[in-house]
Amino acid sequence: MSSVFTRKLEERPELILNHELQPVHEDSKIRSEFGSFLGTIGRQCVPLDYVNWSRVSESEKNGWWEFVKTKYIIPKEGKDWVLKTICDAWRMYKSRFKAEYYTKYDNDEDRLKNRSQSIPLEKFKILLQYWGDEKIKSTAVKNANNRRKVIDTHTAGRTSFAQIRNDMKKVQSTPDTPTKADIYPKTRKNHEKKATKDAEGNDIEEEADANAEDMAEEAAKTVDEIDSAAHGPNWLVGRSGRTSKTRNITTHKSRKAEELATLRKEIAAEITTP
Structure with missing residues (x-):
């Protein structure tokens, strides 16, 4: 580093x-x-x-x-x-x-x-x-x-769940935060690729995409049940920065920070534009 x-x-x-x-x-x-x-x-x-x-x-x-x-x-x-x-x-x-x-x-x-x-x-x-x-x-x-006993591990590597959620939100161009059901297939779909390649030994990109769609549909139905039954509150959220000292900081304040960062970039772009 x-x-x-x-x-x-x-x-x-x-x-x-x-x-x-x-x-x-x-x-x-x-x-x-x-x-x-x-x-x-x-x-x-x-x-x-x-x-x-x-x-x-x-x-x-x-x-x-x-x-x-x-x-x-x-x-x-x-x-x-x-x-x-x-x-x-x-x-x-x-x-x-x-x-x-x-x-x-x-x-x-x-x-x-x-x-x-x-x-x-x-x-x-x-x-x-x-x-x-x-x-x-x-x-x-x-x-x-x-x-x-943990078998349902993610395949996101070094990319944090927060960053995945942020990238999805940017691509979707929507103020809504992606749900856990949206995040689940994004962080597990490589399991499907690996399992299919092990069994058949060939390229299965199209099938992997289909599997990802199936996973998304299934996740939408069961993720809340799985969450409450076997996982903690940070499942599919990642390491939260909230503590007893900061739990009252609202989403509004976080969005204000995002808006401020965007405004700074717009001002910087205007200054550098001839």
Whole structure:
């Protein structure tokens, strides 16, 4: 991410927030870049020996937020989403670190012998003690088993659901926000392509499109039932930026931010037009 870390203040792209206080951009590549950038902060700046996110001090969080603002223009209401994203990146990195340097070995002696040099010895010992606790081990097993039960995974890759929703709204040229039933086939249709290719071994673009239409129709009928039965409120929404502090920020305010960003671009276009 050197292109972002070396970015000057005057080169910062401007992100806007949708009604869920999630950042989006007209260029989906900029939005993907932003997510990757926050991932580097989570992996490189948050110490691994913190046993959970609550151990991170407010001064550290504020420091990361201020640094993010030197690389992107983002409203202050986006702070909670940014910190949630950094937290999730840190947790994912820590999970992979545990698999490579803890779970892979049967005893602490081998773990210490093969520990990563990216973490000091004393901090690694703190992790060994934490991961070795019987209560923590039991919770980890339950979480792993629950994760294995998830089969309906999305195929959106690095593109956020918020960006997909924003792009769909732009193409449709409508003020209405796409529903979960609209989002579902957009984030799952590649499953249909992969399943058909595995079975027949040939190109099935037309059939995949038909499958996507079938999925859209089926999703419209069942997505609300599925949502309430097996998923949380953020299913097909993505990581929300709303918290107990920001839940009262209205959709109207988010739309005002979008209108302001559009107005700025129109003014800039008029200034540069001969």
